[in-house]
Amino acid sequence: MINWFEQYHSPEFVSDFPKTQTHLFDAENGIGADLLIENLLHKLLCENVTNDKQPCNACPSCRYLIDEHPNIRLIDNNPELKSDVITIDQIRELSSFIELASTSEHDKKIIFIKNAHYLTSSAANALLKNLEEPPNNTFFILLTSNLHKILPTIRSRSTIYKLTSPSKVQCEDFLKEKHQEAIKFLDLAEHKPFLAIQMADNKELINSILKVFLRGKSFDMMDVNENLLASGPQFFVDLMQKWIVDLAQFKEFKTIYYFKNLQDQIELISNQLSYKELLNFYKKLIEYRRLSETTINKSIALDNLMIDYKRIFV
Ligand SMILES: [Zn+2]
Numbered sequence: 001m002i003n004w005f006e007q008y009h010s011p012e013f014v015s016d017f018p019k020t021q022t023h024l025f026d027a028e029n030g031i032g033a034d035l036l037i038e039n040l041l042h043k044l045l046c047e048n049v050t051n052d053k054q055p056c057n058a059c060p061s062c063r064y065l066i067d068e069h070p071n072i073r074l075i076d077n078n079p080e081l082k083s084d085v086i087t088i089d090q091i092r093e094l095s096s097f098i099e100l101a102s103t104s105e106h107d108k109k110i111i112f113i114k115n116a117h118y119l120t121s122s123a124a125n126a127l128l129k130n131l132e133e134p135p136n137n138t139f140f141i142l143l144t145s146n147l148h149k150i151l152p153t154i155r156s157r158s159t160i161y162k163l164t165s166p167s168k169v170q171c172e173d174f175l176k177e178k179h180q181e182a183i184k185f186l187d188l189a190e191h192k193p194f195l196a197i198q199m200a201d202n203k204e205l206i207n208s209i210l211k212v213f214l215r216g217k218s219f220d221m222m223d224v225n226e227n228l229l230a231s232g233p234q235f236f237v238d239l240m241q242k243w244i245v246d247l248a249q250f251k252e253f254k255t256i257y258y259f260k261n262l263q264d265q266i267e268l269i270s271n272q273l274s275y276k277e278l279l280n281f282y283k284k285l286i287e288y289r290r291l292s293e294t295t296i297n298k299s300i301a302l303d304n305l306m307i308d309y310k311r312i313f314v
Helices: 004-009 011-016 033-045 088-092 094-099 121-132 152-156 168-178 180-185 193-201 203-214 233-253 260-270 275-292 298-310
Strands: 022-026 072-075 109-113 138-144 159-162
Touching: 011 033, 022 033, 033 109, 033 138, 072 094, 088 094, 088 121, 094 109, 094 121, 121 138, 121 152, 168 180, 168 193, 180 193, 193 203, 203 233, 203 260, 233 260, 233 275, 233 298, 275 298
Parallel strands: 022 138, 022 159, 072 109, 109 138
Antiparallel strands: none
16 A cells, blocks of 8 residues: 555655566556656666665656656556457567566566556456566556456456545645645545646636536537547546536535536526436436547537537526
8 A cells, every 4th residue: 555645755665666577557547646656666767866766866767758658568458449458469569578688687678558457358368467476677567447347366366556546735835835726626526636637727628518508408519619629538538527516405405516616607507407408418428438538529419418408407
């Protein structure tokens, strides 16, 4: 268990790393696990590790981006295909990289698998073969937000680190120095500080989306266009799901979780809301989320979704 705060203030963890060759990090998205791991990978490959065993951040190796470093292979689900799988072909392609693994201490090879829960079972089994007898100086680093979806045989071969999520106070302390404005987005980001930063950086987009939502059934379809999807359909759906949850919660219990600063406006439109239609719409939203990961025409799907949104108001 690594307390979230220690991720940024625990040189011991970085300096001791790694004791074994296969590591599995379990962390929620948006809490900065990828940054911690990038630091570890830089440390592993650094040509000039500092006296306290931290990466120097200046040598040629440290200056590479993780996904461009010749000694690192980064594997992730293919975001261009919007697919939620890591295929067996992606794992097979690693074999030439692994076979070339050198015995030299200064020529470490690292395979970094993000979203490891997206490994298909055949891909996971192919990976397992590599984990059973990893060549010298070859390291496997896996990151997942869904530990129970990782093959038990992979788990048993890994050193597992549970990265805890930060508390609200930890988030605020961290963001005070890093990104003051993101503090306002912490509720909306469910206390995930890096998601809050992404939201703060997209605040104009969020405002224009909320402006449409707040008009209730009288929003103008002219305002519904691809601009609303500027940060991707997932970002839009995520925001809308939270919006619908708040509308439903306010209608039933007069409570608001995500959009507390919009309480007055929510109160104004809540009289027009049909609770039953809200629940129906929530189901459609889940379907839209699934569709938006495929290659359908995103703007037509968005139009249809917003036409359905009108129906929650009576
Ligand atoms: Zn370095």
